[in-house]
Amino acid sequence: MSLLIVGTVAFDKIETPFGKTNKILGGAGTYIGIASSYFTDQLNLVSVIGEDFPKEYTKILHDHKMNTQGLQVVEGGKTFFWEGKYHTDMNSRDTLTTELNVLADFNPVIPQEYQNCEFLMLGNLDPSVQRKVLTQLKIRPKLVVLDTMNFWMDIAWDSLMETISMVDVLTINDEEARQLSGEYSLVKAARKILTMGPKYLIIKKGEHGALLFDQKENCFFAPALPLEEVFDPTGAGDTFAGGFIGFLAKTKDLSFENMKRAIIYGSALASITVEKFGTDSIAYLNQESINNRIQEFKSLLQVDIQLMD
Amino acid sequence: MSLLIVGTVAFDKIETPFGKTNKILGGAGTYIGIASSYFTDQLNLVSVIGEDFPKEYTKILHDHKMNTQGLQVVEGGKTFFWEGKYHTDMNSRDTLTTELNVLADFNPVIPQEYQNCEFLMLGNLDPSVQRKVLTQLKIRPKLVVLDTMNFWMDIAWDSLMETISMVDVLTINDEEARQLSGEYSLVKAARKILTMGPKYLIIKKGEHGALLFDQKENCFFAPALPLEEVFDPTGAGDTFAGGFIGFLAKTKDLSFENMKRAIIYGSALASITVEKFGTDSIAYLNQESINNRIQEFKSLLQVDIQLMD
Numbered sequence: 001m002s003l004l005i006v007g008t009v010a011f012d013k014i015e016t017p018f019g020k021t022n023k024i025l026g027g028a029g030t031y032i033g034i035a036s037s038y039f040t041d042q043l044n045l046v047s048v049i050g051e052d053f054p055k056e057y058t059k060i061l062h063d064h065k066m067n068t069q070g071l072q073v074v075e076g077g078k079t080f081f082w083e084g085k086y087h088t089d090m091n092s093r094d095t096l097t098t099e100l101n102v103l104a105d106f107n108p109v110i111p112q113e114y115q116n117c118e119f120l121m122l123g124n125l126d127p128s129v130q131r132k133v134l135t136q137l138k139i140r141p142k143l144v145v146l147d148t149m150n151f152w153m154d155i156a157w158d159s160l161m162e163t164i165s166m167v168d169v170l171t172i173n174d175e176e177a178r179q180l181s182g183e184y185s186l187v188k189a190a191r192k193i194l195t196m197g198p199k200y201l202i203i204k205k206g207e208h209g210a211l212l213f214d215q216k217e218n219c220f221f222a223p224a225l226p227l228e229e230v231f232d233p234t235g236a237g238d239t240f241a242g243g244f245i246g247f248l249a250k251t252k253d254l255s256f257e258n259m260k261r262a263i264i265y266g267s268a269l270a271s272i273t274v275e276k277f278g279t280d281s282i283a284y285l286n287q288e289s290i291n292n293r294i295q296e297f298k299s300l301l302q303v304d305i306q307l308m309d
Numbered sequence: 310m311s312l313l314i315v316g317t318v319a320f321d322k323i324e325t326p327f328g329k330t331n332k333i334l335g336g337a338g339t340y341i342g343i344a345s346s347y348f349t350d351q352l353n354l355v356s357v358i359g360e361d362f363p364k365e366y367t368k369i370l371h372d373h374k375m376n377t378q379g380l381q382v383v384e385g386g387k388t389f390f391w392e393g394k395y396h397t398d399m400n401s402r403d404t405l406t407t408e409l410n411v412l413a414d415f416n417p418v419i420p421q422e423y424q425n426c427e428f429l430m431l432g433n434l435d436p437s438v439q440r441k442v443l444t445q446l447k448i449r450p451k452l453v454v455l456d457t458m459n460f461w462m463d464i465a466w467d468s469l470m471e472t473i474s475m476v477d478v479l480t481i482n483d484e485e486a487r488q489l490s491g492e493y494s495l496v497k498a499a500r501k502i503l504t505m506g507p508k509y510l511i512i513k514k515g516e517h518g519a520l521l522f523d524q525k526e527n528c529f530f531a532p533a534l535p536l537e538e539v540f541d542p543t544g545a546g547d548t549f550a551g552g553f554i555g556f557l558a559k560t561k562d563l564s565f566e567n568m569k570r571a572i573i574y575g576s577a578l579a580s581i582t583v584e585k586f587g588t589d590s591i592a593y594l595n596q597e598s599i600n601n602r603i604q605e606f607k608s609l610l611q612v613d614i615q616l617m618d
Contacts, residue, residue: 294614308347
């Protein structure tokens with residue numbers, strides 16, 4: 001089924017304890033698109049880049065089945081650029097540079113060909129921009145997944161709340177869930193957030209896994225795979241989201257049970273992304289490498305528990 | 310099968326964001342004993358208390374099937390006392406008071422009746438004291454589980470290494486695993502620690518669950534149950550250890566598969582301990598309440614993952 005992805009396509013410059021990169025391909029839309037391409041080939045991308053965006057990067061998007069009719073190229077513009085440095089624990093980072101460039105005036109336009117998409121992934125962007133996508137769609141998708149971050153809670157609360165009220169699944173991290181709800185306990189936070197509109201909430205806890213909640217108080221936990229080395233965490237959350245919605249678009253089953261599977265697939269792909277810089281590992285997978293990783297998750301998780309007698 | 314427990318029996322005074330206690334029953338040996346009592350009734354306790362230890366607390370130990378022949382009562386002595394205050398996040402705490410009292414000169418003596426125990430749980434104590442227990446046992450138990458902490462890594466490294474080399478299972482938290490191994494990655498840390506003697510390593514991550522590693526590079530992850538409220542984390546780690554070894558003593562199966570089950574049982578009991586102050590919840594369970602909690606873990610974990618085709 002067709003999947004519409006709205007998210008940044010960017011240059012990233014990354015430093016981790018293992019080394020540093022030049023400007024490389026990055027952006028939420030890029031990671032979401034690449035990850036979901038392993039599940040569905042009806043991928044429609046809406047984003048914006050500048051004239052400085054190299055052809056070989058556009059080729060990576062095309063190689064991953066992304067329709068780029070909705071990828072605006074701003075004449076004379078420069079592509080969004082982010083530079084960051086991770087600390088030793090890889091859980092925290094300093095942003096060294098943020099150049100919004102063409103992203104500053106991004107006005108998403110949904111091509112006619114993209115109408116009737118059945119799945120929509122809204123990557124982290126200004127909530128008013130995310131809303132512009134929703135209002136342009138003549139038929140509401142079957143499933144709308146929204147990613148956002150604390151930044152918008154700080155500077156655009158009302159706009160964010162409006163956007164959140166329009167979606168089916170919200171993905172945020174644990175600190176953001178606490179900020180959004182005003183509750184420290186993630187169980188209480190989830191309950192409160194699930195009154196704001198979304199039917200499902202995914203709380204991403206990085207190296208500590210992810211939690212899925214629904215409105216019926218079901219809860220599922222997916223661990224992160226313990227890795228020898230986290231080389232570069234950039235894009236892990238977006239890869240997770242892409243794997244999650246890609247799996248749902250492929251399987252066309254929106255039950256809680258299937259969302260659990262989708263979360264495991266998202267986690268598996270995210271665990272691959274962090275093993276190399278940028279898209280260096282996630283862009284070069286095949287079914288076998290994904291299945292091998294899924295197998296590792298299965299053994300990490302599988303336990304046959306009997307009740308006491 | 311008989312289980313020997315060596316660990317502190319203490320007074321705790323606890324403050325959390327939810328309230329504070331007077332001096333209440335605490336100590337690693339107490340929590341380990343209570344938790345394991347739900348699995349086996351052949352419990353032998355070795356510890357030390359002062360004359361100030363009230364009869365009603367001794368009764369709680371007896372009510373939980375603990376043989377207290379090895380519980381030394383020091384004439385005129387005062388029981389070990391710890392006072393602490395938890396921060397809002399419940400993951401960190403300040404120790405306000407530590408009065409070692411009779412624990413300062415604790416010299417564990419294993420009664421004849423305790424010889425031939427098949428399972429041994431060494432709660433966190435000076436590693437030289439833990440070793441004195443091991444050397445007094447005429448027959449080595451089938452399984453020896455050791456708990457320790459960063460404090461001993463800081464002040465008694467060589468002694469700790471000697472004790473660690475003598476046990477089968479080591480339980481420590483993630484920061485301690487990093488300190489003990491000098492490796493940041495928990496996978497690398499586990500691999501290194503498993504060359505120091507233990508055949509199994511359990512890395513406790515508090516609200517983020519626990520990892521089990523063996524020497525064959527098997528890895529299992531057990532989540533912590535997301536709770537509405539963590540009321541008081543005191544004793545959670547010791548309850549976990551008690552549930553773990555109690556389950557193994559009951560089932561008499563030391564396979565990796567069964568250790569996975571034991572970790573789920575330990576996690577389930579720990580999730581109950583933190584719901585009230587001190588031993589207020591863990592001391593009053595029955596089979597049904599434990600099974601209900603295990604059922605919650607099952608639904609939190611259960612997912613039927615298919616590989617991609």
